Amino acid sequence: MSSSGRASAPAPGPIRSFDFPRVRREVLDNGLQLRCVGVPRLPVVTVSLVLDAGECNVDDSHAGLAVLTGDSLEGGTAVRSGVALAEALEGIGAGLSVGTGWDSTAIALSCMADRLDEAMELLAEVVLQPTFPTDEVERIRGQRLAAIKQGRMDPASIATYASRAATYSDGAPYGRPLGGTEESVSSLGSDSAAGFVEARYRPGGAGLVVVGDVDIDHVKSLAEGSFGNWSGDAPRVDGIGAEPRTTARRMVVVHRPDAVQSEIRIGHVGQPRSTPDYFPLLVLNVILGGAFTSRLNMNLREKHGFTYGVRSQFAFRRGPGPWTISTAVGTEVTADAVREALSEVETLVADGPTDEEVEAARDYIAGIFPLRLETTTQIASRIAELLIYDLPDDYHSDYRDRVRSVTRDQVAEAARRCIRPDETTVVIGGDAERVRSPLEALGWAPLEIESAP
Amino acid sequence: MLSIPAERFTLDNGLRVNLSHDPTTPVVAVNLWYGVGSRNERVGKTGFAHLFEHMMFQGSRHVPKGGHFDLIQRAGGSLNATTWFDRTNYFETVPSHHLELALWLESDRMGWMLPAMTQEKLDNQRDVVMNERRQRYDNQPYGDWDEWIQAMVFPETHPYHHTVIGSMEDIEAATLEDVADFFGIYYVPNNAVLTVCGDFTRDDAIKLIERHFMDIPRGADIPPIPGDTELSATIGSTVRECVEAEVPLPRVLMAFRIPPYSDPSFYAADVASAVLGTGRASRLYRSLVRERREAKDVTSMAFPLTSGAGMLILWATGFPGADPEALEAALSREVEALGTVRDEEIDRAVALTETAWVREIEQVGQRADLLSMFDQLFDDPGRINSEIERMRDVSPKDVAAFSEDFLGTNNRAVLTYVPADSGVVAGGSP
Numbered sequence: 001m002s003s004s005g006r007a008s009a010p011a012p013g014p015i016r017s018f019d020f021p022r023v024r025r026e027v028l029d030n031g032l033q034l035r036c037v038g039v040p041r042l043p044v045v046t047v048s049l050v051l052d053a054g055e056c057n058v059d060d061s062h063a064g065l066a067v068l069t070g071d072s073l074e075g076g077t078a079v080r081s082g083v084a085l086a087e088a089l090e091g092i093g094a095g096l097s098v099g100t101g102w103d104s105t106a107i108a109l110s111c112m113a114d115r116l117d118e119a120m121e122l123l124a125e126v127v128l129q130p131t132f133p134t135d136e137v138e139r140i141r142g143q144r145l146a147a148i149k150q151g152r153m154d155p156a157s158i159a160t161y162a163s164r165a166a167t168y169s170d171g172a173p174y175g176r177p178l179g180g181t182e183e184s185v186s187s188l189g190s191d192s193a194a195g196f197v198e199a200r201y202r203p204g205g206a207g208l209v210v211v212g213d214v215d216i217d218h219v220k221s222l223a224e225g226s227f228g229n230w231s232g233d234a235p236r237v238d239g240i241g242a243e244p245r246t247t248a249r250r251m252v253v254v255h256r257p258d259a260v261q262s263e264i265r266i267g268h269v270g271q272p273r274s275t276p277d278y279f280p281l282l283v284l285n286v287i288l289g290g291a292f293t294s295r296l297n298m299n300l301r302e303k304h305g306f307t308y309g310v311r312s313q314f315a316f317r318r319g320p321g322p323w324t325i326s327t328a329v330g331t332e333v334t335a336d337a338v339r340e341a342l343s344e345v346e347t348l349v350a351d352g353p354t355d356e357e358v359e360a361a362r363d364y365i366a367g368i369f370p371l372r373l374e375t376t377t378q379i380a381s382r383i384a385e386l387l388i389y390d391l392p393d394d395y396h397s398d399y400r401d402r403v404r405s406v407t408r409d410q411v412a413e414a415a416r417r418c419i420r421p422d423e424t425t426v427v428i429g430g431d432a433e434r435v436r437s438p439l440e441a442l443g444w445a446p447l448e449i450e451s452a453p
Numbered sequence: 454m455l456s457i458p459a460e461r462f463t464l465d466n467g468l469r470v471n472l473s474h475d476p477t478t479p480v481v482a483v484n485l486w487y488g489v490g491s492r493n494e495r496v497g498k499t500g501f502a503h504l505f506e507h508m509m510f511q512g513s514r515h516v517p518k519g520g521h522f523d524l525i526q527r528a529g530g531s532l533n534a535t536t537w538f539d540r541t542n543y544f545e546t547v548p549s550h551h552l553e554l555a556l557w558l559e560s561d562r563m564g565w566m567l568p569a570m571t572q573e574k575l576d577n578q579r580d581v582v583m584n585e586r587r588q589r590y591d592n593q594p595y596g597d598w599d600e601w602i603q604a605m606v607f608p609e610t611h612p613y614h615h616t617v618i619g620s621m622e623d624i625e626a627a628t629l630e631d632v633a634d635f636f637g638i639y640y641v642p643n644n645a646v647l648t649v650c651g652d653f654t655r656d657d658a659i660k661l662i663e664r665h666f667m668d669i670p671r672g673a674d675i676p677p678i679p680g681d682t683e684l685s686a687t688i689g690s691t692v693r694e695c696v697e698a699e700v701p702l703p704r705v706l707m708a709f710r711i712p713p714y715s716d717p718s719f720y721a722a723d724v725a726s727a728v729l730g731t732g733r734a735s736r737l738y739r740s741l742v743r744e745r746r747e748a749k750d751v752t753s754m755a756f757p758l759t760s761g762a763g764m765l766i767l768w769a770t771g772f773p774g775a776d777p778e779a780l781e782a783a784l785s786r787e788v789e790a791l792g793t794v795r796d797e798e799i800d801r802a803v804a805l806t807e808t809a810w811v812r813e814i815e816q817v818g819q820r821a822d823l824l825s826m827f828d829q830l831f832d833d834p835g836r837i838n839s840e841i842e843r844m845r846d847v848s849p850k851d852v853a854a855f856s857e858d859f860l861g862t863n864n865r866a867v868l869t870y871v872p873a874d875s876g877v878v879a880g881g882s883p
Contacts, residue, residue: 006665007515009524010557013550016479016652041477042455044811074733082743086734091797093804095732111808139746146702146749146772153701155592261584261592292522302519305580308588328588330580360527367529371480371546375815 018370020396023383024216028224030231031204035383036219037211039376045116045212046376047123048108050384052234053200055180056102056173056318062192063173064180066200068137068144069193070098070105075136078129082136085126094119096126102173103318104388105201110377113213117222124226127201130194137190144185151177152453155256156328159263159429162254162450166425167269167322169243174321204233207387211376240319244269249445250425255432256452262334262430263326266341268423270323273316273389280414281314283406286361287353288312288344289325293360295344300327306337314418318389323419331431335438338426342444346421352412366400454842457814459824459834460655464663466671467643471824471834472658473650475817481651483555484544484821485563486829488675489639490537491619492612492760495679497626500582500619503536504627505635507578509543510534514565518574521558528554531818536617539759540829546818549652553661559647560665563640570632579624586618594700595870602708605692605866606764610681613758641672646828650821682761686710687864695777695869702749703771705780706868707788711765711859714757714830721855722765724847725791726755727802729767734801736787741769747783748772759830765859777869791856794849807841 026034058065074096076082089096094111107127111119151157161177168175179185208227210219271277282290289296289312296310306329315321325345329337353361373379386395428435432449440447460472491502512518525532530547545555590596600616607613647666649658688710711722730737730753737751748769755765767788769780814820814837827836 006557006561010553012528013553013657015548015550018479018548041475042811042815044808044815083734083739086732086739087801090732090734090801090805093808095805095808110812112804112811136743139743142746142772143742143749146770149773150594150701153594153699259592261587291526293519293526298519301581302577305577306584308581308585328584328592330584330587360523364526364529367527367548368531369529370478370548371529371531374478374480374817375812377812 020373021379023393025393026220028203028228030228031233032223032227032230033207033387034220034223035207035209035387036214036216037379037383038214038216039211039379040213043113043213044110044376045113045210045214046108046110046380047116047119048106048209048380048384049123049127050207050209050387051105051107051201052205052236053105053196054101054103055178056240057200057237058196060171060176061184062188063176063184064144065188065192065196066105067100067179068141068185068188069196070100070107071144072132072137072140072193073098073107073126073130075133075140076131077125078131079125082133089122092118094122102178102321106384108380116214120222120226128230130197132190132193134190137193141185141188144179145182148177148179148182148185155259155261155263155429158254158256158452159265159427160326162252162429163265163267163324163425163427164322166245166250166252166427167267169245172241172243174242174317174319200234202232202234203227203230205236206234207384209380209383211380211383242269242320244423246425247423249422250448251439251445252425252427252448252450253432253435253439254427254429254450254452256429257431257433259429259431260331261328262331262428262435263328264334264338264341265324265326265427266338266345266424267322267324268420268425269320270314271316271418272318272320277414277418278316279402279406280410281418282365282403283358283361284353284411284415285312285314286364287357287411288348291364295348296325296341299340299344300329300337304333304336304340306330306333306340310341331434334428334430334435335442338428338439339442342421345419349415349419349421352415353408355408358406358408358411362404362406366403369400455811455838457820457837459837461828461834464642464667466667466669468666469646469828470662471646471648471828472655473648473820473824474653474655475650476652479549479652480546480817481549481552481649481653482544482546482817482821483552483559484542484648484650484818484825485559486646486825487541487640488644488829489541490539491615491617492538492678493639494612494615494619497623498631499615499623500617501623501627501631501635502541503617503619504578504582504624505632506534506536506541507582508570508575508632509562509566511574511578512569513562514568515561516558516569524554524558530555538613538617542822542825544818544822552649552653552658556661556665560669563642563645563666564669566640567633567636570629572629575627575629575632579627582624583621586621586624590618594698595704598706598868601694601696601868602706602764602766602866605694605868606688606708606710607762608684611684612678612680612682612760637672638676642666642669643671644675646825648821648825648828650824651817678760684761687859688866689863691862691865691867693867693869695871697871697873700870700872702773703775703777703780703872704768704870705777705784706766706768707781707784708764708766708866708868709859709864711755711763713759713761713763715759718851718855719755719757719763720843721847721851722755722763722859724799724802724844725852725855726753726765727806728791728794728798728852729753729787731802732805736790737767737769740787741783745783748780777871781867781869788856788860791860792853794852796849799847799849799852803841803844806844810841
């Protein structure tokens with residue numbers, strides 16, 4: 001084809017339908033929710049046990065306990081030592097991964113499908129019979145404390161922690177680092193981990209998700225065999241405290257002498273996962289800073305070259321997680337970048353998006369949906385999301401229709417309701433000597449300067 | 454043994470094409486490997502291959518700036534590109550009915566990129582890349598480690614002596630003329646592999662590929678890699694550098710020059726690396742982290758490089774106040790113990806690698822990338838199915854021989870980071 005014959009983008013071919021894979025739903029006698037999906041594409045399986053055991057389940061003085069407990073599971077079980085456990089799991093090609101968040105702990109492994117029986121037994125052993133040997137928990141606590149020290153010298157982490165602390169009032173869990181502080185983690189040990197398991201690692205409130213090249217009936221009998229004797233409930237804790245620290249504008253510089261870049265965080269308290277504005281906010285976020293072509297990225301990166309990239313995010317949790325814009329920019333353009341970012345936010349809230357933007361964002365979110373469901377791990381985490389956030393079983397079959405039905409007015413209203421420029425806190429981790437005057441010249445809020453932790 | 458299909462053909466202009474059909478999900482991946490990376494950069498032009506990759510998203514004759522991202526995202530697709538020592542790859546995964554869009558976009562920039570280039574776009578992307586360098590290297594604890602290690606493992610005349618990101622001065626000095634030269638030499642169909650993987654109809658795919666790529670003219674033969682890719686098998690001694698920096702914890706990196714990916718003994722290196730550092734039953738984790746508590750974390754990786762040699766890197770991060778010499782001694786202890794490896798250790802390492810491999814190729818995008826890689830590097834995309842068997846064939850004796858030949862004190866680069874103001878004396882510059 002000659003150059004002239006290729007002047008415009010080709011039209012799409014006939015669309016092929018996509019359905020979320022069929023989920024088999026069972027509840028064991030002890031209350032454990034079982035979700036199983038047969039995906040025969042490749043001989044692999046992912047098993048994920050999702051527990052109602054997150055950092056929101058511990059108070060400030062024990063901050064980091066859910067994380068430490070999850071990390072300490074590798075210390076050993078009543079059946080074998082930590083070393084023997086690692087050898088047993090990895091001998092069948094299964095690495096154990098523990099992901100602890102605010103709302104849940106997910107203990108997961110993937111392996112070749114013909115090793116599922118052994119993998120399921122080992123997973124049950126880890127969750128039902130952990131022993132938390134004192135020396136192992138002390139070792140892992142030492143690693144956690146060293147990691148916290150590392151985070152205090154990482155420019156991105158410094159800015160994120162400062163932003164969270166500035167966003168939420170004292171006592172709100174989301175204002176502290178997920179893994180806790182040096183002080184809180186130092187006070188934790190083997191007994192606290194065992195106590196957390198006793199209270200929160202329970203089948204009532206938990207879900208077992210199995211996705212891969214498996215026979216669904218066989219999975220059910222495996223689950224009954226491995227988890228059937230487990231008992232108890234982890235009652236849902238409601239009403240997570242998430243008061244804002246202030247509803248006034250704030251601008252804080254966390255001073256890092258000689259920093260070559262400034263890490264910028266702009267935000268305030270956002271919305272919970274249960275918000276009725278969820279779908280309009282997904283669309284809004286893609287337009288503001290959730291995609292390469294977003295207003296923020298096209299301005300700060302592609303127009304001005306201030307940064308390698310900028311993102312915005314609503315952290316949807318059981319309680320209202322933060323709404324945040326994050327970027328790292330050259331020190332000399334810090335104030336320019338803050339001005340441009342705030343101006344994009346103000347314009348979007350005042351005028352709303354265009355019809356064209358809403359249509360493009362809807363197409364993107366709906367279109368990308370099957371691309372995010374290629375792997376057993378991706379499917380398993382989508383299903384786990386339903387369990388953690390009490391979403392209906394048919395949620396995924398309606399998902400793309402719900403995205404496509406979002407209107408421009410809904411997005412504009414959600415923007416006005418959920419983003420409040422005059423209640424925003426701007427945190428800059430950078431060289432205060434160099435960024436101070438240009439930031440003050442913005443006249444946006446009085447400048448507060450803190451020293452780095 | 455896996456059975457990923459791959460049908461190959463070559464267009465008259467030299468473009469190599471792989472088709473790999475999998476209709477299970479209505480998505481399709483388009484992946485292009487260009488045989489150009491940081492190894493092709495000349496003195497004073499470091500970082501250019503990567504800067505050029507950024508320019509490939511600034512539009513082409515029929516696609517406006519930002520249009521590539523716009524159109525693919527609008528179609529519900531994902532896309533990106535990466536630059537590495539030996540290659541630059543570009544990729545899209547799209548719902549399968551948008552296959553032609555991805556092919557059209559890739560072919561437009563392969564054939565007609567230069568008419569869209571302007572000084573303004575270059576200035577903008579130079580700023581973006583300089584900020585990428587600041588964010589990932591300069592404003593990041595330990596962020597400059599590869600600059601040090603590559604300079605220590607590879608001689609100044611070797612193309613792996615410098616990093617992919619390059620130096621600030623060289624990035625700043627890039628011109629539009631450089632863009633045109635680089636494009637003319639390296640972005641030609643005879644220097645590329647195109648893979649389409651996923652849900653498509655064979656005859657349609659062939660028709661579309663021919664429609665969009667056939668008229669792009671073949672380029673001249675690709676010039677040899679600058680500098681000298683021939684080098685001795687080992688470094689020849691233990692070279693050391695100590696860096697005092699704004700880092701929270703001491704860290705020791707130990708790197709070795711090893712055979713290139715094209716050499717069959719690379720698999721012994723890969724297995725040795727996995728026995729040492731993959732998983733919590735690995736030797737480094739078990740010994741340094743779990744049992745002796747010498748390190749907070751450990752890492753091991755074998756780089757599959759192709760031009761003369763590769764490298765294997767280990768590192769250990771100490772707890773606050775740890776003695777870097779003790780960390781180095783701990784790494785040496787485990788390296789020297791590789792003369793004796795049990796069969797079960799190799800089985801474990803291969804089993805973990807196999808699971809990771811199969812999980813990776815669950816995604817058509819990753820599958821396409823590996824097919825392009827095996828075509829580009831080995832002229833054999835079917836190797837995607839036998840790669841794990843090659844690891845499985847490695848015996849304890851092979852690992853012992855590899856470690857005897859390549860992990861001795863005559864072949865080490867040791868880089869130590871100590872926290873500033875910790876009292877340890879440091880010196881040197883990369």
